[in-house]
Amino acid sequence: MYIQPFIEGQYFHIYNRGVNGEDIFKEQRNYYYFIQQYIAYCGDVFETFAYALLKNHFHLLVYVKENVQEPKHNKQGMIQLNASKQLSHFFNSYAQSINKAHNRTGPLFESPFERKLVDDESYITSLIYYCHYNAQLHGFVKDFKDWEFSSYHSILKNDNSFLASQKVLDWFGGSAVFKKTHEGRYGKEEMKKFVIE
Template sequence: MQKTNELVPCKFYHVYTRGNNSETVFVNQESYYYFLQLYRKYVAPFVHTYCYCLLPNHVHFLIQVKGAENLFKQSEQNQELLPVNIHRQWGHLLNAFTKALNTRYGRADSLFQKRFRRKEVTSEAYFTRLIFYIHFNPQHHGLIQDFKEWPYSSYHSLLSKKQTTLERDTVLEWFGGKNQLERFHQELTDFRSITPLIEEDEL
């Protein structure tokens, strides 16, 4: 059996997965929002989320796993605190979403690939360009002419003042402010420098 590499506390990751056989997983607006709702339930409490993008048949997240002292959840049976395995939390998210859609639309098959993928983000340059790449993804795949018009990414949330679970302040500080974040997204149209790290991302 293939060994699963666990997500390690305090490390940064590009996490992504796609529909089984590139199948469409988000069939309407409601399904996009429901996925994010499940993300906030199963994964967000245990990671720092810097950006994300949901596309019809795949998803991208840039996260940092929280420190080991924060990786606990309360038992449903009592007040006992149980250790959390982030890999399993992602599995709970994908399984819950699949079960809901299968029930809603009379499906019976698996919806996502068996294993979600993740790559450790090991440099500041990779982190910076990955934020652009994730937001640019809908335009990269020809789904829309201007990625800024895609409604299912974190781009507008990072620029907004509305409440969010994203690490907005950290991202804005990283780029030097809101205007600098916008400018970076406008000026960077070439992400060949991280192509070897994202080459598996195909529709």
């Protein structure tokens, strides 16, 4: 099976789900911990444009930063960070925490994690919408705006703590256009072309 390598300076859709469809978020605090660990392990290699965390799976739209180096030295000099390795460390850290807290063993995520190069500008716009609409698409809520664990509200608040919110708003042409674009952009049938989990 071909696995798309990460390319610096490119956008990627990263997604994965629990083994055999198992929930990867067992309780509310797990969502916050997932984001905390993601920032710790991946904040230096990715710029994050959108995300959705949904009980048994997640979606991330990221931009792979260029010429990333970890700000510490070893005997060989500066350490070059690797996006795939950082994600693997992140997934392992999160899975170990869930296993310990819930007395389970074995892998939590399907392996390998999925990633797709996004090299079309209109697809980036659609993918941001798709990430936010996902909770409604899967029936977790009637209105995606009621789902707490996506980047929709953080982007509207222009929260740049780990999201590239300002860049997303600029991409859409401002917060008003961002909101309008999210109002019924696609019907459920049209959204099926983006469903990949």
